[in-house]
Amino acid sequence: MAKDAKRGRLSSIDLLPEEARPHVIAAMEALKERRRQQDDIREELNSHLLAMGQKPISRSAFHRKALWLATYGEQLTQAREVAAILAEKLNEAPQGDVGLLLNETIKTIVYDVIMEQSLNDSSASMEMLKEAALTLFRLEQARKISVVTRKRIVDDFSDKATKAIDVAAGRAGLAPEVVSQIRREVLGVIDRK
Incomplete structure (x- = not known):
């Protein structure tokens, strides 16, 4: 999984095995949609992890990942806005x-x-x-x-x-x-x- 760029080390979510990846992706998608509570999403992820024999993700680790995702999403939105402005300027130039x-x-x-x-x-x-x-x-x-x-x-x-x-x-x-x-x-x- 992705490396945490800020701290330079892998989080407990990043250290999950590859078979947990679909559940992590689903949790990140649910966070991105912002329709459910963060704790509910974490509990759902943890239930899948426990069924796989993995340790559950702590509230703080999940919160850090949610903050990272929100920051990354904001940067991506800004990059898209800049790209749209540049595309408009390129058409006018x-x-x-x-x-x-x-x-x-x-x-x-x-x-x-x-x-x-x-x-x-x-x-x-x-x-x-x-x-x-x-x-x-x-x-x-x-x-x-x-x-x-x-x-x-x-x-x-x-x-x-x-x-x-x-x-x-x-x-x-x-x-x-x-x-x-x-x-x-x-x-x-x-x-x-």
């Missing part, structure tokens, strides 16, 4: 801003993970710091590649647009100053000639 928004979001998550470690009185391991640094490095590299690629696309478009304007202007017999004005005003292409 111009295409070039999506990468930047994702980049900044991941940087914030990495920072939050490291801060969470320090707030829980457990310092971030060198492995965690190495992975965080590597992640940030890769994000920055990806951002640079994105910027370079976007610049190439814009430059390629500008070149093609300039050539197309020159060909069309030549066929139509437009004056050079009219061509320059079209480049600046209509296409937003800088006159490079």
